[in-house]
Amino acid sequence: MQHTVHDFEAAARDKLDPVHVDFIAGGARDEITVRANEAAFGRLQLLPRVLRGSAVRDLDITLLGSRARMPVLLSPTAFHKLVYPEGELATVRAAAAAGAIMIASMASTVAVGEIADAARATDSDAQLWFQLYIQPDLEITEALVRRAVDAGCTALVVTVDSPVLGAGERNRRNGFHDLPPGLRCENLVDLRDGERGHVRQIAMSPELNWEHIDWLRGVTELPVLLKGVLHPEDARLAVRHGADGLLLSNHGGRQLDTVPATLELLPEILAAVAGRIPIVLDGGVRRGTDVVKALALGASAVGIGRPVMWALAQGGEEGVRRLLELLRDELDDTLALCGASGLADLTPDLVRVPAWAPVPGPAVAPGSDHRFGGGAVV
Ligand SMILES: Cc1cc2nc3c(=O)[nH]c(=O)nc-3n(C[C@H](O)[C@H](O)[C@H](O)COP(=O)(O)O)c2cc1C
């Protein structure tokens, strides 16, 4: 039985083909940023308030017009059918049950329209967003946007940190470059005559620039978030070019290695946008305390990537349901322990960078006890 987010990873590793484990767990190059994301949460401390909580805590959010029952989004991850036969259909049913926003990947193995239908078939009013890699062929990009709009998606998340594909050296070593026979990127099927839904149809485009964002603003009314802006100057440019929000992300350490942990960048990015647009953060969120730290510092919500893949692999819809329940319970518990009645009570004073350092004292010989005069027999 899984009692923590990490337990899902252990269970999934037992089930999955090691090549697919590497695809999910892996990052770019030396995976320094992969490790940095989780480590950054561990370095921050919580400083709770007491005697001011409430019996029930409100975890609802409204993000760019989309309502959700928890401030944890499912960040876009490709290829859900690789780890579970129903793929994204199972994931979205679990997200809907939890009232969490799911961001469908452009590289999903179920078409976005079918994912949306599965969400609607539940009674939940949970919202579906769509992640887009802008294609140099703008007609193709427009067709993809139309598919997302027709599906009823309520926001677009444009990934801008992938001018080239990240160097996943595990995938190279394993020779993992495409979906196995029988699986396709369903959103890419028939975009142009005879297009079969191959992963390699996705053009990672180093020639993209801010004019493409201006262009996208003109072709859709949907809110547009940029995913992968890390430099504060780019955050200011994003606001100037009409972005409605940022998903502060280093792609889980899968694009440029050695960039900072997203949590470390959060204060600078918040300062750059100065409250004009909301910031969602992903990368390394594994605990309720992580969610609280990010929100207390000013994020509007967080996203999770790998945990969803592990939970889906472990137990399909039921697995992802339990993952989201677990995170919700941990978040609720952390709020209670911090004396918060809801997310609105999370303020930066609840989070600290450790100021403690040991006071250097005189060197003491091992085995001696300085309180009794250096081990002298008394
Ligand atoms: C297996 C996998 C597939 C991913 N696919 C996409 C994708 O298709 N589009 C995208 O923008 N990000 C993709 N990402 C990045 C995630 O959206 C997210 O930024 C990252 O996983 C967050 O970090 P975490 O895994 O530590 O939670 C993928 C990540 C993983 C692990």
Ligand SMILES: O=C(O)C(=O)c1ccccc1
């Ligand atoms: O693996 C990824 O991180 C990713 O973004 C992706 C994009 C397209 C196809 C497969 C994966």
